[in-house]
Amino acid sequence: MAVGYSSRDYGSPTFRLGAICNKLLKLDVDTAKLIRILIKKYWIKEFNNIINTSSKLGLEEIVPPREFEYYEEISEGVILLFPEFVAHSKEYALSIRPSVTTCIKPNRSKIWVRISYIPAEEKGHLSNDELNQFFNISGIVAKELIPIILNIYTQAIEEIYFGEVDKLKLTRFVYIMAASTEFGFDITGKNIVDILESAKELVSQTFPYTYSSNNGSAYKILNEARQDGLLKGLVAYNQSEFIMKILCLVDEELPDSLMPAETTKDFSKYVLRRLAIAV
Numbered sequence: 001m002a003v004g005y006s007s008r009d010y011g012s013p014t015f016r017l018g019a020i021c022n023k024l025l026k027l028d029v030d031t032a033k034l035i036r037i038l039i040k041k042y043w044i045k046e047f048n049n050i051i052n053t054s055s056k057l058g059l060e061e062i063v064p065p066r067e068f069e070y071y072e073e074i075s076e077g078v079i080l081l082f083p084e085f086v087a088h089s090k091e092y093a094l095s096i097r098p099s100v101t102t103c104i105k106p107n108r109s110k111i112w113v114r115i116s117y118i119p120a121e122e123k124g125h126l127s128n129d130e131l132n133q134f135f136n137i138s139g140i141v142a143k144e145l146i147p148i149i150l151n152i153y154t155q156a157i158e159e160i161y162f163g164e165v166d167k168l169k170l171t172r173f174v175y176i177m178a179a180s181t182e183f184g185f186d187i188t189g190k191n192i193v194d195i196l197e198s199a200k201e202l203v204s205q206t207f208p209y210t211y212s213s214n215n216g217s218a219y220k221i222l223n224e225a226r227q228d229g230l231l232k233g234l235v236a237y238n239q240s241e242f243i244m245k246i247l248c249l250v251d252e253e254l255p256d257s258l259m260p261a262e263t264t265k266d267f268s269k270y271v272l273r274r275l276a277i278a279v
Contacts, residue, residue, distance in 0.1 A: 008205060009125030011180035011254050012117040012261035014268050015138035018174040019146045021109040024157070031160060032078040032102040038156035039100060040070060043082060046152055050145075054087070057144045058137060061088040077103035086118065089137050091130075093118035095261075096141065098149055109168070111149050113142035116265050119258035126258070132209055135177050146170075171242075178248035178268035179206055187232055187251060203236045207247050233267050246271060 027035075047064070054062045063086040071081040084097040095116040103109045115138040117126075126134070154168045185198050233250040250267045 008128065008181055009254055010128070010131045010206070011125065011250075011252050012119055012258050012264060013126070013131055013134055013180070014117070014176075014178045014261050014264040015115045015135055015142065016174075016176040016178075016268055016272065017113050017139065017142035017146065018176070018272075019111040019150065019170045020172040020174065021111070021150075022169045022171050023105055023108055024103075024168070026161065027077075027102065027104050027109075027157075029074070029078070029104055032104060034160055035102050035153075035156045036072065036078045036080050036100075038159055039080060039102075039152055042152035042155055043149075044068060046148060047085075050148065057087075058140045059087045059089055059094075063087065075101070077101050077107060077109065087141070089141075092134055092137060093120070094138070094141070096145075098145055100149060100153055102153075108171070109153070111146050111153070111170075113145050113149075114265070114268075115142060116261035119260065121257075123258045124256070125254055128206065128208070131179055131206070135207075135210075139175070172244070173242065174244045174246065176246045176248065176268050176272060177207065177210065178250065178264035178271070180250040180252035180254070180263050180267075181206065182253055183249075183251040187234065199234045199236070202249060203234065203247055206249060207236075210245060210247060231263070231267055231270070233271075235271055 050057070051062045051064065054060070065083040065085045068083045070083060071079075073079040079099065079101045081097060081099040084095060087094045087096055095118050097114045099112045099114070101110045101112075117134055150168065150170065157168060181202075183198075183202065185195070187195055187199070231250065233248055235246060235248050237244065237246040239245070248264070248268055248271050250263050252263050
């Protein structure tokens, strides 16, 4: 049986918000590579503006990265991960990394913002209220960043095509909220009915402001094999025409002091690649 609401503790969480764009029929791989170069140029200028107006994002301070290092990958298009940077809200320290996927048809371009919790030195476990406050703050920050990134993406496209291209629009949003806790029950057991009942209870405890048992949520039990063992977790998700919400819980033995959010970061990335393909 799941541990009661009042006694549950949580590890370092990760939040992701994705914005799905309309299809750009003229875009090909070579052009996507050129657009990537322009986005990088525009982002450096825009990031300085963000630092100077950090209060608009609900942040007290933004710490620039020591070096503007990007990560690039060719997949369904050109994936560009922006330099990771640290920011401070009144309550938390946050690790923030935006990214853009310039997808060619039939895929859709995507803008993502990943925000992970940075634990203070010797910080104990998070309470449920602290966890959900982190998700709330992260949502505010991510929703402010996405239009900024959309704007520089649009600028890059218009510069390449001299304005003769379909206008880039946001058509759908995907929220991924990942937390870790000690489940208190074995999700690899054979009695799937009991597991799902415990899972529903656990999800409703963890995400009381997001989850509703009557909103048509579906569940999946995901196991990811890693070098350091099996990453085990639950996923509850529901979707409407314009919004998809994915709630992730990782079964993790929590140390006395919080560790960086590598577990929830890895699991949410794993879930993203498995479940968000359809968006």
